[in-house]
Structures are given as C-alpha cells and as structure tokens.
Amino acid sequence: MNLNDLIEIDELCIRYKVEHTFIRSLSESGLIEVISLEQKEYVHCDKITEFEKMHRLYHDLNINMEGLEAIQHLLNKLKELQKTNLKLQNRLNIYE
Amino acid sequence: MEFIDYYKILELDKSAIQADIKKAYRKLARKYHPDLNPNDKSAQAKFQQINEANEVLSDPEKRKKYDKHGKDWEHAEQFEHAQRQQQQQTRRGFGGGRQQSYSGNFDNDTFSDFFEQMFGGGARSRGTGRSPQYKGQDFNAELQLNLSDVYSSKKHTLTVNRKNIRITIPAGVENGQTIKIKGHGGQGIQGGPNGDLLITFNIVNDTKFKREKENLYTTVEVDFYTALLGGEITVDTFTGKVKLNVKPETQPGTQIKLKGKGFPKYKKEGQFGDLYITYQIKMPTNLTPREQELFKELQKLRS
Numbered sequence: 001m002n003l004n005d006l007i008e009i010d011e012l013c014i015r016y017k018v019e020h021t022f023i024r025s026l027s028e029s030g031l032i033e034v035i036s037l038e039q040k041e042y043v044h045c046d047k048i049t050e051f052e053k054m055h056r057l058y059h060d061l062n063i064n065m066e067g068l069e070a071i072q073h074l075l076n077k078l079k080e081l082q083k084t085n086l087k088l089q090n091r092l093n094i095y096e
Numbered sequence: 097m098e099f100i101d102y103y104k105i106l107e108l109d110k111s112a113i114q115a116d117i118k119k120a121y122r123k124l125a126r127k128y129h130p131d132l133n134p135n136d137k138s139a140q141a142k143f144q145q146i147n148e149a150n151e152v153l154s155d156p157e158k159r160k161k162y163d164k165h166g167k168d169w170e171h172a173e174q175f176e177h178a179q180r181q182q183q184q185q186t187r188r189g190f191g192g193g194r195q196q197s198y199s200g201n202f203d204n205d206t207f208s209d210f211f212e213q214m215f216g217g218g219a220r221s222r223g224t225g226r227s228p229q230y231k232g233q234d235f236n237a238e239l240q241l242n243l244s245d246v247y248s249s250k251k252h253t254l255t256v257n258r259k260n261i262r263i264t265i266p267a268g269v270e271n272g273q274t275i276k277i278k279g280h281g282g283q284g285i286q287g288g289p290n291g292d293l294l295i296t297f298n299i300v301n302d303t304k305f306k307r308e309k310e311n312l313y314t315t316v317e318v319d320f321y322t323a324l325l326g327g328e329i330t331v332d333t334f335t336g337k338v339k340l341n342v343k344p345e346t347q348p349g350t351q352i353k354l355k356g357k358g359f360p361k362y363k364k365e366g367q368f369g370d371l372y373i374t375y376q377i378k379m380p381t382n383l384t385p386r387e388q389e390l391f392k393e394l395q396k397l398r399s
Contacts, residue, residue: 007289015285016228045289052231056131057129057131057132060129078134082135091308093301093308094306094308
C-alpha cells in the first residue's frame, strides 16, 4: 500500500475539527476503514469523500451514529437498486 | 427573471420568527440533502433553493430588504442607491446574522439570478457554518457520445474548469456508466488530496443495432421464397457486411447468433459480444392470377 495514498487520522482530526472518538466510532460501525501501520492509523484517500459525507450528516444534520449506520445501509440498497434500474432500462431498449 | 418566494420554498408565512425558519430549514434540508438523495437532480435543485431561501430569511438584513421590496425587487437596487445617497450611508453589503447552512461535496453554491441581482454575488456567506473541507471537490460531468463512437477506444479532450484533460475512453463503455478520473476534481485544501472527476456517459444510439452490454441485436428481412427454400443473404454487422446461409423452411422470428460480431467487452481488449439476428419473413404481395393459382395448388397438396 502506497503511504502517499494514506492520510493520518491525526491530520483528519485537525482538518475536520473532529475528535479521534468520532473516527473510531465510524470505524467500529463499519462506516469507514481505518488502516493501522507501524502504530499509526490512517484512512485511504479514496475514502475521504465517504468520510466527508458522514461528517456532514453527523455535524450538519445532527444524525447520530446509529442513524448514520441505518442511512448508509439504505444508501447502499438505493445504489444497488439504481444500478439494477439502469441495467433494466438499457435492456428495455432492445424491445422498444 | 422571476420573483422567488422564499417563504413558500421554506413553507412558511411572512410572520415566521427565526426559530420557525431554522426549524423549517432543518426539516427540508434533511429531506432534500444531496447526500441522502444520490443521483437525484431534482432533490439537488430543491436543496439549492432551500439553501438560498435560508440564506436570505435567516439573515435579518437580507430578510428586511427582501420583505421591503418584495415583487418590486427589480427596482430595489435603484431605490437602495437613492436611499443610501440620501442618508450618506457608508455601510456596504451584508454581514453576520447567518444561522447555519448545510454543506456538501456538490455544487450548492449555485444561487439564482434573482438572488445575485437583489443581493449581489458577494452577499453569500459562503463558508460560514459549513463543514470544513480538506479534500478538493469532486466534479461531476456528463458526456454524450454516439454508440458508434464507443466501439473502439478513443482519446477525448475535455475542458473542466478551463483546464484541458486528455482521457482515453475505453471501448464498450455503457450508457449511464460513470468513470472516475482520480485527482482531476477541485484542488485539495491546505494540502488535502484533490477531488476526482466523475464522468457519466450518455450513449445515444446512432445505429440500427440495439445493444445490451456487449451483445447487439438486429432484425433482418428475408423474402418468403428464401425463407421457404433456403438461400444466401447478405446482412449488415456493426463493422461490415457478411453472407449468411438461410436454412430451408426458416420460420418467422427465428433468431441466429453471430459469435464475436457484437460490441467490444468493456476493458477486455480483443473480446467481443455476439450479434443476434432475428429473421422477419416478408410475404409476397400483389399476387398475379397465375401465382394465386399455384399457391392454391400448393394449399391443396397440404390439405
């Protein structure tokens, strides 16, 4: 794994003005993957968009950790349904 | 340019107090927030309206101006100017008083022309009260291509925020598919990673073939006699013509498969789907008396 693609959790806490406990809670809920390397913890830069989304929902919309879990679950379902819908729409073109 | 009723957008009446505005805004923001409505452009547009309404109504100065001029907003600037001169007022713009605005990695800074004209571009309290950002903004773009354009991998130059990006679009990309160009979004903030460019393809079919993933479908007309007695026909494939042997007694709606004559498989170089051809039998018309006689004879043989 390329270290340049990893962002230290301490850095995230400073930039987003959040406590370590917030990121730990996200990790424990399976909402974000925390990578441990040589006694330091990181988040992959590809996951920052997801982290920012959780941050917005938590801080801007006052949704608690349980709510985030439920929302993430439903959003994943919605994403799958949107994929299926697109696939079916593309398939429907054959019969039109 | 039309007048925008910010009270209506937030489902409030004009006597609403700040607490009502905050409550209404929160309620609607939870409903239409783009993070909760992925790929829903109408929700995003609604959210922008809600943000704009909140921007005005939660700021006492802006609300005062908005309430004062109402539908005569077009003359507001002239009126304000005259009033300013009269009172030798030196204060400019609007500041403070903003309650809260929800943020997101999306284009929520698009304010209406109405807002811009009434309050000016500098009136937005951009940034205040919003979530801090570190990663640059992801840019979403839609690219319309013809089906014939995506039969082979091609280089395209896109202009994103006045920067030219040269990308290769792999053959076989599908309608509605989104590809991510890492790091070509907005610039990271204070050393943060750049955002990504997300391109969604809108593939317009400019051919007579129908496509489902890597397979192509088409209907070919076969004349009655060839279908009945068999024979050779020439059909179009995506890349040219091929000769086909039609079996005797071919039935209408018969489907044949031409292996490897379909569309390229996405990111599988040299691999192609199949072309499915459905035969449509063309019956003879305007029969001559002699032909009718012969068909009747054939009919008798069958009965």
